[in-house]
Amino acid sequence: MNSLLEQIKKRRIALKLKQHDMMLRVGISRQQYQRLESKGNPRLDTLELVAKGLKSELLLIPQEKLNAVLAVLADDTLLQSGSSTGTQTKPSKTGREQSDPLADDPWQGLLGENE
Structure with a gap:
C-alpha cells in the first residue's frame, strides 16, 4: 500500500492542484507543503487541514x-x-x-x- 504522503500527492494531482494551491486551501506555505509531501512528518492537525483541503477524510482502519x-x-x-x-x-x-x-x-x- 502507498504511504500516506504518496496518497496525499496522488490526491492533489487528481484534483489538478499544484503545491502552491495548497497554500490557499490549507494556509501553509508552498515550501511547508512541499516538505510535507517529500519527507514530512506532519502533526495530526496539519494532516487534518491537508485532508480537508484535498476534500478527503483521515480514517483509522483496523x-x-x-x-x-x-x-x-x-x-x-x-x-x-x-x-x-x-x-x-x-x-x-x-x-x-x-x-x-x-x-x-x-x-x-x-x-x-x-x-
Missing part, C-alpha cells in the same frame, strides 16, 4: 477490516466511472445495469428498518 474497505473503495470507483449520470449502477446477471439502492440511501437498513 487491519482486519482493511481489505474489506479497499474492496468497497475499488468497487465504488468502478461504479462511479461507469456512470455518467452520477447514479451508481451494478451489472445484473443478465448483463443489464441495475440501480444500487445504497447509492441513493447509504443509511438504508442501518437501524433495522424495512424501508
